[in-house]
Amino acid sequence: MLEKYRVAVESCGRCGKCIVGEAGYICPVQQHTGGFDHYVARGRNQIARAILDGKLEYTPELIDVVYTCLGCKSCYEQCGLLDHHTGQPAIDETKITRAMRVDIVREGKGPLPALKAVDSNVQKSHNPFGEPVEKRSAWAAGLDLPKTGDTVYFAGCYASYRNPKIAKATVAILKKGGIDVAYLGEDEWCCGVPELWDGNASLAEELIQHNVNALKVAGVKRVITSCAGCFHSLKTDYPEIIGKLPFEVVHSSEVIADLIENGKINLDTEIVKTLTYHDPCHLGRHENIYEPPRNALKAIKGAKFVEMPRNRGNAWCCGGGAVVAVAFPDLSKDIAYDRIQEAKGTAAEALVSACPLCENSLTQAARKDKMEVYDLSVIVAEAMGIQI
Numbered sequence: 240m241l242e243k244y245r246v247a248v249e250s251c252g253r254c255g256k257c258i259v260g261e262a263g264y265i266c267p268v269q270q271h272t273g274g275f276d277h278y279v280a281r282g283r284n285q286i287a288r289a290i291l292d293g294k295l296e297y298t299p300e301l302i303d304v305v306y307t308c309l310g311c312k313s314c315y316e317q318c319g320l321l322d323h324h325t326g327q328p329a330i331d332e333t334k335i336t337r338a339m340r341v342d343i344v345r346e347g348k349g350p351l352p353a354l355k356a357v358d359s360n361v362q363k364s365h366n367p368f369g370e371p372v373e374k375r376s377a378w379a380a381g382l383d384l385p386k387t388g389d390t391v392y393f394a395g396c397y398a399s400y401r402n403p404k405i406a407k408a409t410v411a412i413l414k415k416g417g418i419d420v421a422y423l424g425e426d427e428w429c430c431g432v433p434e435l436w437d438g439n440a441s442l443a444e445e446l447i448q449h450n451v452n453a454l455k456v457a458g459v460k461r462v463i464t465s466c467a468g469c470f471h472s473l474k475t476d477y478p479e480i481i482g483k484l485p486f487e488v489v490h491s492s493e494v495i496a497d498l499i500e501n502g503k504i505n506l507d508t509e510i511v512k513t514l515t516y517h518d519p520c521h522l523g524r525h526e527n528i529y530e531p532p533r534n535a536l537k538a539i540k541g542a543k544f545v546e547m548p549r550n551r552g553n554a555w556c557c558g559g560g561a562v563v564a565v566a567f568p569d570l571s572k573d574i575a576y577d578r579i580q581e582a583k584g585t586a587a588e589a590l591v592s593a594c595p596l597c598e599n600s601l602t603q604a605a606r607k608d609k610m611e612v613y614d615l616s617v618i619v620a621e622a623m624g625i626q627i
């Protein structure tokens with residue numbers, strides 16, 4: 240798989256623009272691992288090149304390094320090598336990392352033990368936590384959501400099992416805005432993000448095929464999801480792996496911003512707080528969606544919006560991406576804590592994100608600090624006077 244990225248790997252000129260920017264280290268992992276080059280794109284590319292040339296093999300130590308990458312794309316944003324045709328950065332380390340992980344699994348050397356447990360859970364119960372299948376749809380009890388329709392809400396595993404308020408709030412907002420949503424219930428399986436990132440390509444494809452078939456059976460034309468990870472996988476990874484999809488995929492923040500702009504919903508229940516926004520990597524750098532969540536927050540009556548110093552393309556990751564939260568929980572927590580400190584530095588009283596995984600990582604990191612953490616859907620529902 241890595242062979243597919245040989246040109247990108249070999250074109251890295253070791254310029255070092257992916258190492259340090261105006262605000263310090265570009266790579267959150269490098270910041271917390273002693274500053275060594277092999278944790279960021281420049282060093283990772285040299286390792287990849289040596290593997291491609293047969294000068295290095297995947298040792299246990301090297302495998303650990305490969306599995307520390309958060310897939311945050313921060314290094315891509317800064318890469319000094321531009322594609323002549325597109326004018327965009329030429330080296331996407333997240334693709335190179337994923338390819339290396341697939342090769343590690345194909346060689347029978349991975350994924351790491353904690354990730355094997357995740358894969359086993361997904362195989363047995365279609366979610367990474369090993370929770371019972373029937374618990375997935377508990378959040379929708381009493382909502383009478385149909386299983387078929389033009390628009391399906393894809394809740395994802397984190398909102399279904401870890402923070403059902405996000406799923407309930409999203410559906411309540413959509414309903415109030417006049418959008419009737421269907422829901423697959425137990426036919427919604429893990430979107431495949433853990434497997435796409437842990438190198439288990441065959442399990443990822445099985446999940447993708449299942450979800451696409453279930454969505455086709457539901458007759459869907461548009462999928463709305465409130466999870467940045469599900470959104471990026473459904474919108475971009477799915478078609479890359481199985482071809483064009485017969486439906487559109489949108490993130491709930493886009494829909495919410497449209498509903499506000501078109502006067503379909505009003506955020507007129509006062510929330511007198513200073514808010515700041517954390518860009519989920521899979522929504523921002525991976526999908527270029529930066530303004531809709533901000534526009535929604537700015538529409539909340541009584542709220543003041545402030546930016547963190549690192550925002551949009553320069554945003555610091557929440558530490559939870561690309562299965563690092565499972566494989567290296569302490570590293571993940573340290574990175575999330577950085578983000579809480581950055582939010583505190585703005586004098587914000589609440590930090591809002593638009594992804595249940597980010598919300599989970601940031602909430603855990605904020606426990607010691609006076610910082611409230613919200614998902615966008617929950618604070619928008621509150622501003623609409625909806626009781627969840």
Ligand code: SF4
Pocket residue numbers: 265266267268269278279280283307308309310311312313314315332333
């Ligand atoms: S994608 Fe993020 S975590 Fe991975 S090497 Fe680049 S900056 Fe570091």
Ligand code: SF4
Pocket residue numbers: 250251252253254255256257258280281284317318319320330
């Ligand atoms: S910025 Fe791009 S070209 Fe420069 S060292 Fe990093 S990955 Fe290589």
